[in-house]
Amino acid sequence: MQTDLDLLIIGAGCAGLSLGVQLAKMKERAPKVLLLEQRTVYENDRTWCFWGQQENAYSDLVNHEWSKLTIQSKKEAISLDCSFAPYQILSSDRFYEKALQSIALNPLLDLRMGSSLLKEPKWQQGWWYFETTFGQLRTKSVVDTRPKALHDLKRTKLWQSFLGYEIECDQARFDPNTAVLMDFYKANSEFVGFNYVLPQSEKRALIEFTVFAEQPYLEDDLVDKLEESVAQYIGSQGYRILRKESGMIPMGLAIDDISSSTPDAHPSYIRAGLTAGAARPATGYAFQRIQHWAVQCANSLSQSGVPTTHAKDFFLLRKMDDIFLNVIRNNPELGPSLFMALFSRVDCKRVVRFLSDQGSLLDYLSVVKALPATPFLKEILKISRH
Template identity: 30%
Template sequence: MAASFEYDYLIAGGGAAGLSLAYYISQEPRLADKRVLILEPETKNRNDRTWSFWTDAPTPFDSIVAHEWGQLAFRSPGYEQVFNLTRHRYKMIRGLDFYNFVGQALADTPQIVRMQGTVETLNNTPTGITAETSAGTFTARYAFDSRPPQFQKRPDKYRYLLQHFVGWEVETSRDVFNPQTVEFMDFRGEQQREARFMYVLPFSERRALVEYTLFSAEILPKVEYEAAMRKYLGELGITDFRIEAEEVGAIPMTDHPLPPAEGRHIINLGTRAGRAKPSTGYAFKRIHAHSAHLVRALAATGHPPTNLTGDQWQFSFFDTLLLDIMQRQGEHTRNVFTELFTRNTPERLFDFLDERTSSWENLQVLNSVTPGPFLQSIAHVLRGRPGRRTTE
């Protein structure tokens, strides 16, 4: 006799990953009879973040793209270039627009129930899952867990960095910015033995999101980010501006294994499933690709796919090598990215970071950087321990 469950799918968390999966389920006619419960700790009714990504194909969310750019600038000491993007566009979506867009789609789908509550424990049973939550106990055939990952760090074996930033959306009193060009990485500032750069998304000649971003292990006092942004704006000749909004974030960048599942019936999502790319922190497009991958299998077979993420080992290895360089000699990150942009098109780099390149293309990218730092990192990987900064 088949087991009876209150729901077919329970989604723990209503952020980018949980709502992404719910959206793709709502759009799949073959899953129209599945009962879905989303448990959300809080109502998503404010613009708490933005997501940026590059793409060379239409997305389901193109109607809510706040801005897109056809040019990309890379800057470092001795090398500056503005690239015209051919296949790709760089796009930005505001968090509130995404929440509202998905919320409308789900409101039109009676099979999906949204409930405020915090998931406390998820447990596999022989045929499904049991969830203990602040809203009660629920059963389902599968659970999809998008809560932040919890693990014991192993710094003797793995690398742990953050992509951390503070950003201001500023309005200036005169025309300053080029709304056609995203300032992707501006490494011209002091590195202070870390990877530090400015990132600018201009929306008009007088309005832009300006972020001071670091790839390093420790978050700075907030005043240091703010001082760096004021210095950058001052160098652009901007002394009169208003701060219209602020963003603060810290995204994990690690090669610590993040399992795609916990047992047979609990599938991990988002950063819990390693969807933030370890070497860059970009997650939005990877989250949606993962959701689409899971839903295709659920619709075709009734079960999640055997390969839950579709990840390829060689790209995880490349991520580890770059993380090792960042941890061991963070200021050298600037040189690595300068060589990558000097010797490759952004289109090739985007394909590489999207893990879509062939073995030959991977070799071309790897051959474009000075081999010494990567060979040292390979040696550290083979010895099974991360590189450490020397005391010089």
């Protein structure tokens, strides 16, 4: 028996669930939607961070926030007061629970766990035809949030790879009011590495080791450095690992890698999520950007029946991110000094707006002025020759 749908969402992770929540809000005006998800259970497998802004989605669910940030290298340390927009953390279990509850309230949306595609779809006479593990279906539109394979992302400018442990110590060790945004590993020609430490109590913190590099680092590649980081922050005292998280975020996808959706590039079939341009290229921040996209995509489906992919950043921001990523990729040994210059020379409010995609022209000019000219001019000259 064949199921007819208005929309199929392939993958019910952050992007898929966020869109589902927005569609569920439409109540009886919502399209008939199926969310197809391979996993059989949702676990607390990741966290998302962002600066507190009035318009943020899910701000009522955040686990913790910090009014002070530290950025440090082997040579200096910078302390920032971000009480005007506290740095916030949201655990995935809270988001999943809220999203699943919202979707379950609308009978026009159905989530199928433990399900997957058996074949890639066929387009015929206005419908996409799918074979899945629970049967055949056809749908008018598709939002595909499955991550692309690494071999399909070879032209990505830079990769952000990370591995983290959420730990609980036997004794008080952390300041729960201060997050360590970047504690840089020694400068080298292979990668930009730093510790990322988010304490949620005096005894409990998420400690991650993060790498910006031309190629992605697998979890096994980062274990030793993460364990060095944990020892650096807690010394020899006892601790237990509550959970771990890891990931690889593409920074600076090739334009046609973002825009490609199907062999026919049909407008009714779009891709979404991290490997489709959800993350800010120069930072990797994605959660609030995904929420903005979910609202826009739901509105598009409501008005035209056709989904929309992630909106492009405006030209100046795209070029700034592009040049910055080129500099880091070609000169990773400069990474610590570049970030230290950014945070030490630019007013904190301007930096936060810039990193939160809310910067003004003056904010962007302040960032440009703060960074050393020579490596950036070299990249600009390279671009101008092409």
